[in-house]
Amino acid sequence: MVCLGNICRSPTAEGVLRTIAAREFPGLAVEVDSAGTANYHVGEPPDRRTVAAARRRGYDIASLRARQVRAADFAEFDYLLAMDRANLAEIEQLAPERSAAQIGLFLDFAPACGSDVVPDPYYAGHEEFERVVDLCEAGARGLLLALAAGEKKVRAP
Numbered sequence: 001m002v003c004l005g006n007i008c009r010s011p012t013a014e015g016v017l018r019t020i021a022a023r024e025f026p027g028l029a030v031e032v033d034s035a036g037t038a039n040y041h042v043g044e045p046p047d048r049r050t051v052a053a054a055r056r057r058g059y060d061i062a063s064l065r066a067r068q069v070r071a072a073d074f075a076e077f078d079y080l081l082a083m084d085r086a087n088l089a090e091i092e093q094l095a096p097e098r099s100a101a102q103i104g105l106f107l108d109f110a111p112a113c114g115s116d117v118v119p120d121p122y123y124a125g126h127e128e129f130e131r132v133v134d135l136c137e138a139g140a141r142g143l144l145l146a147l148a149a150g151e152k153k154v155r156a157p
Helices: 007-023 050-056 083-094 126-148
Strands: 079-082 100-103
Touching: 007 050, 007 126, 050 126, 079 083, 079 126, 083 100
Parallel strands: 079 100
Antiparallel strands: none
């Protein structure tokens, strides 16, 4: 899961995906991580508003720490899923030539959610942090259903 600073959207997506996978898809082995395309917040915990919104919905992300996308991610993970188009473009540029990782938008797995991007709530109010959790739940369930069905490709944007 990839966003800009790895303190709002992508840690929410990581925590939501990990929790829903364990609770609703216990037979599906998934490894989940998140990162940012920028290094603004490396080593910091998620934004307090992000932690609070996730906690209200039963997701504990307080122990996560921000990191930046690294070259090894393209070999270690099958999917690098961006929260928005700007971060998608960044990870496409960072991808090594022969990377087998599928790169796409997280919400390509939730076409019925009404958005193709998870908007950055950093400069917004409480309701935007709640919306991020809603969108991450939709994306997580869609991705997990696709993985459970054996789908290998990211849907085209």
